[in-house]
Amino acid sequence: MTTLFIADLHLSADRPDITNCFLQFMANETADIDALYVLGDLFEMWIGDDDNSPFHQQVKHAFKQLTDSGIPCFFIHGNRDFLIGKRFSQETGVQLLNEHTVIDLYGTPTLILHGDTLCVQDIDYQRYRKKVHNRFIQWLFMCLPLNRRLKIGAKMRGSSSENNQRKDADIMDVDATAVLDMLQAYQVNHMIHGHTHRPNVHQLDVNGQAATRTVLGDWYDHGSVLVITPESSELQTRQFG
Structure with a gap:
């Protein structure tokens, strides 16, 4: 009995080393698991389910093979791929979850x-997030031709990287109070998220009760997988190549 969690792969055609590691992971490590959870930023950029590039088809095929084998796969949107929608779900069998979801693990x-909703000190990002998650703005964006959306997405990705380089690293991390508030709001003592690219297991105290916040790692230099069984929880790495 094993459940796997991954996040922040930032897959793109420009990084075949990451893609190959992901495809090997999907082929070799998911055969007998109970479920796979992808907690956002699977792709470096997703501008709509109608982008049927060979690269995207390759990734979607890996998920379809998994779900066709009877293993459930779940996805929570990240800040890079919040436009993944019903068509992607239908083509892959991946089930889309709410941005905050409680599961029985x-x-x-x-x-x-x-995890990005926990970074409340990054005011500029939270304003941006509110804007791009507006359904009307998303509808307007999706009305544009695919090539136009690709250009806009690339420009926004470049601007985001430049802005992040100018920000204090602590501002882009989660806010401790926001973490405690969310644990209390959902009445749980265990949280798993990505986004910050700071893999770690944090032990917390929530109203006198022990709690755990597990942060998934990114896939920039190596793969990162959280492996959970009924008896254990371990952050593991996977080497490229």
């Missing part, structure tokens, strides 16, 4: 999320 109620 071998008897432990666990809150899973991408």
Whole structure:
């Protein structure tokens, strides 16, 4: 009995080393698991389900093989791929979850999320997030031709990287109070998220009760997988090549 969690792969055609590691992971490590959870930023950029590039088809095929084998796969949107929608779900069999979802993880109620909603000190990002998650703005964007959306997405990705380089690293991390507030709001003592690219297991105190916040790693230099069984929880790495 094993459940796997991954996040922040930032897959793109420009990084075949990451893609190959992901495809090997999907082919070799998911055969007998109970479920796979992808907690956002699977792709470096997703501008709509109608982008049927060979690269995207390759990734979607890996998920379809998994779900066709009877193993459930769940996805929570990240800040890079929040436009993944119903068509992607239908083509892959991947089930889309709410941005904050509580699951029963071998008897432990666990809150899973991408993690960007916890970074409340990054005011500029939270304003941007509110804007791009507006359904009307998303509809307007999706009305544009695919090539136009690709250009806009590339420009926004470049601007985001430049802005992040100018920000203090602590501002882009989660806010401790926001973490405690969310654990209390959902009445859980276990949280799993990505987004910050700071893999770690944090032990917390929530109103006198022990709590755990597990942060998934990114896939920039090596793969990162959280492996959970009824008896254990371990952050593991996977080497490229």
